[in-house]
Amino acid sequence: xxxxxxxxxxxxxxxxxxxxxxxxxxxxxxxxxxxxxxxxxxxxxxxxxxxxxxxxxxxxxxxxxxxxxxxxxxxxxxxxxxxxxxxxxxxxxxxxxxxxxxxxxxxxxxxxxxxxxxxxxxxxxxxxxxxxxxxxxxxxxxxxxxxxxxxxxxxxxxxxxxxxxxxxxxxxxxxxxxxxxxxxxxxxxxxxxxxxxxxxxxxxxxxxxxxxxxxxxxxxxxxxxxxxxxxxxxxxxxxxxxxxxxxxxxxxxxxxxxxxxxxxxxxxxxxxxxxxxxxxxxxxxxxxxxxxxxxxxxxxxxxxxxxxxxxxxxxxxxxxxxxxxxxxxxxxxxxxxxxxxxxxxxxxxxxxxxxxxxxxxxxxxxxxxxxxxxxxxxxxxxxxxxxxxxxxxxxxxxxxxxxxxxxxxxxxxxxxxxxxxxxxxxxxxxxxxxxxxxxxxxxxxxxxxxxxxxxxxxxxxxxxxxxxxxxxxxxx
Amino acid sequence: xxxxxxxxxxxxxxxxxxxxxxxxxxxxxxxxxxxxxxxxxxxxxxxxxxxxxxxxxxxxxxxxxxxxxxxxxxxxxxxxxxxxxxxxxxxxxxxxxxxxxxxxxxxxxxxxxxxxxxxxxxxxxxxxxxxxxxxxxxxxxxxxxxxxxxxxxxxxxxxxxxxxxxxxxxxxxxxxxxxxxxxxxxxxxxxxxxxxxxxxxxxxxxxxxxxxxxxxxxxxxxxxxxxxxxxxxxxxxxxxxxxxxxxxxxxxxxxxxxxxxxxxxxxxxxxxxxxxxxxxxxxxxxxxxxxxxxxxxxxxxxxxxxxxxxxxxxxxxxxxxxxxxxxxxxxxxxxxxxxxxxxxxxxxxxxxxxxxxxxxxxxxxxxxxxxxxxxxxxxxxxxxxxxxxxxxxxxxxxxxxxxxxxxxxxxxxxxxxxxxxxxxxxxxxxxxxxxxxxxxxxxxxxxxxxxxxxxxxxxxxxxxxxxxxxxxxxxx
Numbered sequence: 001x002x003x004x005x006x007x008x009x010x011x012x013x014x015x016x017x018x019x020x021x022x023x024x025x026x027x028x029x030x031x032x033x034x035x036x037x038x039x040x041x042x043x044x045x046x047x048x049x050x051x052x053x054x055x056x057x058x059x060x061x062x063x064x065x066x067x068x069x070x071x072x073x074x075x076x077x078x079x080x081x082x083x084x085x086x087x088x089x090x091x092x093x094x095x096x097x098x099x100x101x102x103x104x105x106x107x108x109x110x111x112x113x114x115x116x117x118x119x120x121x122x123x124x125x126x127x128x129x130x131x132x133x134x135x136x137x138x139x140x141x142x143x144x145x146x147x148x149x150x151x152x153x154x155x156x157x158x159x160x161x162x163x164x165x166x167x168x169x170x171x172x173x174x175x176x177x178x179x180x181x182x183x184x185x186x187x188x189x190x191x192x193x194x195x196x197x198x199x200x201x202x203x204x205x206x207x208x209x210x211x212x213x214x215x216x217x218x219x220x221x222x223x224x225x226x227x228x229x230x231x232x233x234x235x236x237x238x239x240x241x242x243x244x245x246x247x248x249x250x251x252x253x254x255x256x257x258x259x260x261x262x263x264x265x266x267x268x269x270x271x272x273x274x275x276x277x278x279x280x281x282x283x284x285x286x287x288x289x290x291x292x293x294x295x296x297x298x299x300x301x302x303x304x305x306x307x308x309x310x311x312x313x314x315x316x317x318x319x320x321x322x323x324x325x326x327x328x329x330x331x332x333x334x335x336x337x338x339x340x341x342x343x344x345x346x347x348x349x350x351x352x353x354x355x356x357x358x359x360x361x362x363x364x365x366x367x368x369x370x371x372x373x374x375x376x377x378x379x380x381x382x383x384x385x386x387x388x389x390x391x392x393x394x395x396x397x398x399x400x401x402x403x404x405x406x407x408x409x410x411x412x413x414x415x416x417x418x419x420x421x422x423x424x425x426x427x428x429x430x431x432x433x434x435x436x437x438x439x440x441x442x443x444x445x446x447x448x449x450x451x452x453x454x455x456x457x458x459x460x461x462x463x464x465x466x467x468x469x470x471x472x473x474x475x476x
Numbered sequence: 477x478x479x480x481x482x483x484x485x486x487x488x489x490x491x492x493x494x495x496x497x498x499x500x501x502x503x504x505x506x507x508x509x510x511x512x513x514x515x516x517x518x519x520x521x522x523x524x525x526x527x528x529x530x531x532x533x534x535x536x537x538x539x540x541x542x543x544x545x546x547x548x549x550x551x552x553x554x555x556x557x558x559x560x561x562x563x564x565x566x567x568x569x570x571x572x573x574x575x576x577x578x579x580x581x582x583x584x585x586x587x588x589x590x591x592x593x594x595x596x597x598x599x600x601x602x603x604x605x606x607x608x609x610x611x612x613x614x615x616x617x618x619x620x621x622x623x624x625x626x627x628x629x630x631x632x633x634x635x636x637x638x639x640x641x642x643x644x645x646x647x648x649x650x651x652x653x654x655x656x657x658x659x660x661x662x663x664x665x666x667x668x669x670x671x672x673x674x675x676x677x678x679x680x681x682x683x684x685x686x687x688x689x690x691x692x693x694x695x696x697x698x699x700x701x702x703x704x705x706x707x708x709x710x711x712x713x714x715x716x717x718x719x720x721x722x723x724x725x726x727x728x729x730x731x732x733x734x735x736x737x738x739x740x741x742x743x744x745x746x747x748x749x750x751x752x753x754x755x756x757x758x759x760x761x762x763x764x765x766x767x768x769x770x771x772x773x774x775x776x777x778x779x780x781x782x783x784x785x786x787x788x789x790x791x792x793x794x795x796x797x798x799x800x801x802x803x804x805x806x807x808x809x810x811x812x813x814x815x816x817x818x819x820x821x822x823x824x825x826x827x828x829x830x831x832x833x834x835x836x837x838x839x840x841x842x843x844x845x846x847x848x849x850x851x852x853x854x855x856x857x858x859x860x861x862x863x864x865x866x867x868x869x870x871x872x873x874x875x876x877x878x879x880x881x882x883x884x885x886x887x888x889x890x891x892x893x894x895x896x897x898x899x900x901x902x903x904x905x906x907x908x909x910x911x912x913x914x915x916x917x918x919x920x921x922x923x924x925x926x927x928x929x930x931x932x933x934x935x936x937x938x939x940x941x942x943x944x945x946x947x948x949x950x951x952x
Contacts, residue, residue, distance in 0.1 A: 035551075036550050041545065047544050069523050071510075071517055072634060073618060092577050095575070097573050100622040101622045102568065111573065122508055126519075146577045157576075158549055
């Protein structure tokens with residue numbers, strides 16, 4: 001009755017990275033395709049990763065005074081049109097509801113691509129006095145953007161995310177909020193997803209439709225391409241003026257409040273896959289893994305083995321570890337391949353010989369290293385080993401980022417290096433030069449990093465004086 | 477600067493129960509209306525109640541082996557049509573997406589009114605062997621049903637819910653699941669929302685579109701009308717045959733699996749309001765209240781008062797109570813009205829006299845009773861008092877249910893009593909008699925309760941032999 005199927009074959013990363021990615025998404029049972037292009041099913045294992053990311057972020061949001069709300073799914077076309085830049089950015093990719101039951105609607109409704117307009121409409125009802133400010137809201141939901149090309153996690157017509165929306169009495173407070181939330185995203189990426197980030201400002205060309213400033217965290221994938229992993233926007237009072245949102249300040253003056261929004265989506269799961277994965281499949285950082293340890297009995301028919309494995313599971317569970325045991329009659333080879341494909345950080349084996357030696361054998365997913373664990377040190381050793389794996393994954397990703405970030409001073413150099421990572425150059429700040437770089441070197445500006453460097457004096461595109469350093473890359 | 481607005485006036489329950497309900501929804505800041513009829517905004521306080529309900533249920537779902545997933549928002553029309561009864565039930569109230577960006581879609585897509593068809597489509601891809609069974613899935617999401625009349629929580633075109641969907645190798649196992657989930661709903665309603673329920677079977681006429689059996693929990697509101705508060709459906713193999721979902725059993729026979737679904741929505745928040753509320757506003761059971769205790773300093777300018785109130789907050793927080801302090805300069809009268817409107821179960825006051833007496837004064841929201849609490853017994857007394865309030869709310873609601881449930885043996889009696897509660901009668905089991913009862917007595921069948929009684933031998937509608945007892949009522 002045992003499953004004895006061959007170790008699941010997936011395309012190797014070197015052979016075809018895009019196919020490898022898709023193989024991991026399906027073979028690790030993260031997603032399934034639905035009947036509508038670009039709308040993906042998150043299967044239990046994929047959704048469990050998202051639940052862990054939600055848990056990390058939601059706690060941080062609440063600790064910084066944010067409250068969750070639920071806004072409607074549908075936006076009347078007239079509401080979407082209230083802020084000019086915003087509607088230009090989003091209208092071309094909206095899905096439109098035109099029928100309710102058997103009746104044609106008097107005004108078509110778009111499924112939210114993002115909810116700034118809904119929050120503004122609500123605030124225009126409920127904001128009166130400086131006493132009501134700030135309002136710091138967040139919602140967990142899905143949004144729709146009718147993209148042409150789609151890939152699981154990376155680009156869906158529907159994707160899950162959180163969108164935070166806040167409104168403040170002063171510009172200063174709103175700008176602080178924008179940066180605080182970017183820092184929370186960076187913390188989540190670096191310390192939970194083990195993905196090192198570059199923090200920076202988006203250029204005028206790349207910023208969010210309607211924003212004054214867009215801040216971003218950019219990550220480097222295994223193939224040295226960039227993934228924008230979270231953004232935080234400062235809107236000034238552009239939307240609040242467009243929506244007529246005012247409040248009375250302490251001196252009874254009528255003022256326009258200042259606004260922010262910030263979002264992080266299931267894209268980060270795509271980032272996890274492409275940052276840490278290998279030819280055996282997914283590799284998950286322990287802090288975010290749905291299952292941190294899989295316990296396998298070896299020669300389970302031998303006396304005492306199953307009981308010992310069960311005890312390992314119970315002891316680790318009691319120690320707060322997310323642990324499972326696999327007591328099925330599948331072959332060891334099948335089990336190894338299964339949990340490697342799913343990226344479980346540690347495999348813990350126990351067999352008759354181990355019983356004699358009062359030990360278990362841990363095998364790290366990230367580097368296949370074997371570690372013998374004395375049974376009486378289980379609760380101390382396993383959490384420490386998980387932290388070691390967490391740090392090793394971050395260090396490896398950081399080494400990849402550092403060793404594939406290049407400085408360049410000519411467009412030609414950017415074009416050459418961009419095939420192999422991020423490229424830093426000086427820049428005059430002119431959008432024309434940014435567009436020229438895209439055309440000639442095939443890269444987009446990823447950000448103007450907060451950590452600026454002095455690489456030279458002139459813009460490589462136009463030769464005029466440089467104002468700042470930009471990071472360029474090929475992006476997902 | 478202090479807010480000194482009048483105690484917010486709401487319509488009294490006796491005067492106009494429907495208006496009272498709407499007043500509470502808005503004045504307690506649970507909801508706001510959006511620009512689309514029937515799509516409501518859940519404000520922080522309303523959503524926090526839902527978060528607590530989600531917390532209770534999600535833990536129970538996981539403890540019984542269910543996993544969360546995320547299914548797409550949109551269903552192709554052809555997929556919705558695969559199960560005949562199901563499409564007949566839902567198609568008339570679907571919202572249809574016909575445009576993606578600027579292009580007309582080749583097939584229109586409905587926004588999910590419920591997701592049976594999506595789960596079935598997925599299972600048809602991933603189910604192969606008896607080893608894959610059962611699959612016990614749940615999702616937290618919103619659904620759309622294009623209703624004509626809408627009210628906050630009770631009937632929205634969009635509402636938040638969870639929908640569980642499971643698939644099993646045997647009928648027996650699926651039937652057990654259906655009843656287990658009904659019991660989890662009953663537990664949540666009775667032991668957290670303090671809403672006593674009647675468990676039963678829906679009649680053929682009232683069951684879910686496509687189900688073999690629909691089980692329900694029915695609650696009685698303050699005005700003696702019924703609220704269906706959660707349903708659990710057994711589908712047999714109707715959908716799995718329609719969708720061609722099969723698996724190989726242990727003997728390598730190809731079989732159709734058996735299926736269930738079950739849902740509970742933000743309707744239950746409407747139920748909470750109408751079960752426990754009074755003319756001062758919302759009354760929340762402590763186990764589900766976002767804020768269980770509000771601490772108010774009295775004569776806060778007097779030495780030591782503010783510090784003592786702050787200490788109360790800190791001590792209660794440390795004791796695991798959801799507590800807030802209001803240290804604003806609003807008047808005591810304003811604060812009393814505010815937290816009564818919001819239904820906070822306990823108000824804890826401390827002033828100069830209390831400091832002298834080493835006590836605080838607790839005021840129960842449910843009956844305005846004052847309780848003096850010695851400061852050194854705070855951590856023991858407050859949780860006990862909250863439990864007392866929880867039980868008192870349940871007892872009061874149970875007394876309402878019991879004293880307004882009537883037995884009847886004629887249609888005329890049903891018509892009379894139905895204005896004042898639930899009516900139990902015997903029934904022949906014929907849908908024609910059920911329809912006659914609706915027409916002549918203005919009631920729908922709420923359920924065939926699990927707890928059957930022998931009220932007589934004949935059906936009050938047709939005089940033929942009775943088969944079972946039914947509960948009738950006027951429902952929301």
